[in-house]
Amino acid sequence: MLLDPEQLRQLVVAQTIGAGLTIVGEKFHPFQAADGSAAGVTCALLLAESHLAIHTWPERRAVTLDVYVCNYTEDNSAKASGLLDTLIAAFAPAQWQTHRLQRGGDASGHxxxxxxxxxxxxxxxxxxxxxxxxxxxxxxxxxxxxxxxxxxxxxxxxxxxSERDEFFYHECLVHPAAITHPQPRRALIVGGGDGGSSEELLKHPSIEEITLCEIDPEVIELARRHLQKIHRGALDEPRVRHVAQDGFAFVQQAARDAAGPRYDLILLDLTDPQTADGSALAADCYTLEFLQACKAALAPGGALVMHLGSPFHHPQRFGLLRQRLNASFRHVAPYTAYVPLYGALWGMAVASDSIDPRDVERNTVTARLQDRAVGELQYYNADVHPALFALPNFVQNLGAHLGTYLGT
The missing domain is CATH 2.30.140.10 (Spermidine synthase, tetramerisation domain)
Known part of the structure; x- marks a missing residue:
């Protein structure tokens, strides 16, 4: 079949029709070597659903197959996969590689x-x-x-x-530090434009003011309109003060202003230092300089909370940020939680010179949750609190000691 276009045609046409795909045109072109001998075949079937292409390489005893379908009126993915598998079996290769890519949406537009x-x-x-x-x-x-x-x-x-899994992240970001603090009154959230962290913080009745420093007002406005199940009105709560400013500049100014407010809790609810498409909008807010400015903006007994990335997928980032926190604070308590939307175990940390969530006993967590009437929790409770800080060995070892990549 690597040399005979008619034999190849009989196979390809029969299997394509058998897969339920519709042939609307075809071309089988044989090649010749310099001496006139057969040298492989290229074929293309035009399908109502898209196309199929095959190229044979007899000198390498190799074949490339491409089955390409659209899913505009119905999902043809199973037909394409079945045809590909049948053709692979017909060629009976000793080795093969397949790549299955989803093109566009399904019949519902998803x-x-x-x-x-x-x-x-x-x-x-x-x-x-x-x-x-x-x-x-x-x-x-x-x-x-x-x-x-x-x-x-x-x-x-x-x-x-997301609406259905936001509590994994927001409850774990907020409550371990908020419960550890005996009476948090003033908090700063850098980022957090979806309002989920604000909503969790407002469950603590001692909170008098939250400064929500979100650089992008459009995130807040769109969350207001579309993500009510996440913020539950927190974005319009009178205790939430909105600041549309770069978080790095805001915290630096707060640290320099000796007469300005000091915060019992600072939560860094940021995008990653580098996002999926290469954006580094929040990168400055992960630097040693910024973390030390956060420390200067804390009130006595205050704590900083931030996420560290995935200890499995981002071990260097996790270790680097832990080292920077260790260089800035007396107590650094890393912890983990699985976040379904992120598809990974995710790392966070509470950092403070005064308080340590690992020292808070279960009965204290229970009492504070009851005394504060913190309700509607789907993840965090008195048993989960210490469990968050029980780290696997590989996580314990990430950035546990100051090393050569501390950086700035």
């Missing part, structure tokens, strides 16, 4: 939206056509429905939050 966790690994879910898709002065914002997660927000191609 598209598999992937985020690269690393250059080698991606995670994603199917999204309906976007409810919102806009380019702000700072980033690309998208909100879309999904079957498993409800409404999902993505920034610059990176998954941020």
């Amino acid at each position: 598209t598999l939206a992937l985020e690269q966790l690393t250059p080698h690994t991606a995670y994603g879910t199917r999204l309906a056509p976007p409810l919102v898709q806009t380019q702000s002065p700072f980033q690309r914002i998208e909100i879309a429905d999904s079957a498993e997660f409800g409404k999902v927000m993505r920034l610059d191609g990176a998954y941020m939050t």
Whole structure:
């Protein structure tokens, strides 16, 4: 079959029709070597659903197959996969590689939206056509429905939050530090434009003011309109003060202003230092200089909370940020939680010179939750609190000691 176009045609046509695909045109072209001998075949079938292409390389005893279908009126993916598998079996190769890529959406318009966790690994879910898709002065914002997660927000191609799993991230970011603090009154959130962190913080009745420093007002406005199940009105709560400013500049100014407010809690609810498509909007807020400015902006007994990335997929980032925190604070308590939307175990840390969430006993967590009437929790409780800080050995070892890559 590598040399005979008619034999190849009989196979390809029969199997294509058998797979349920519709042939509307065909071309089989044999090649000749310089001496006139047969030298392989190229074929193309035009399909009502798209096309099939085959190239044979007899000198290498190799074949390349490309089955390409669209899913505009119906999902033809199974037909394409079946045809590919049948053709591979017919050629009976000793070795083969297959790559299956989802093109466009299915019959309902849903598209598999992937985020690269690393250059080698991606995670994603199917999204309906976007409810919102806009380019702000700072980033690309998208909100879309999904079957498993409800409404999902993505920034610059990176998954941020969803209606159905937001509590994994927001409760774990907020409550370990908030419960450890005996009476948090004033908090600063850098980022957090979806309002989920603010909503969790407001469950603590001692909170008098939250400064929400979000660089992009469009994120807040779109969350207001589309992500009510996440912020539950927190974005319009009188105790939440909005500041549309770069977080790095805001914290630097707060640290320099000796007469300005000091915060019991600072939460860095940021995009990654580099997002899926290469955006580095939040990169300055992960530097040693910024973390030390955060420390200067804390009130006595205050704590900083931030996420560190995935200890498996981003071990160097996790270790680097832990080292920078260790260089800035007396107590650094890293912890982990699995976040479904991120497709990975995710790392966070509480850093302070005064308080340590690992020292808070279970009965203290229970008492504070009851005394503060912190309700509607789906993840965090008195048993989960110490469990968050029970780290596997490989996580314990990431950045445990100051090393050569501390950086700035």
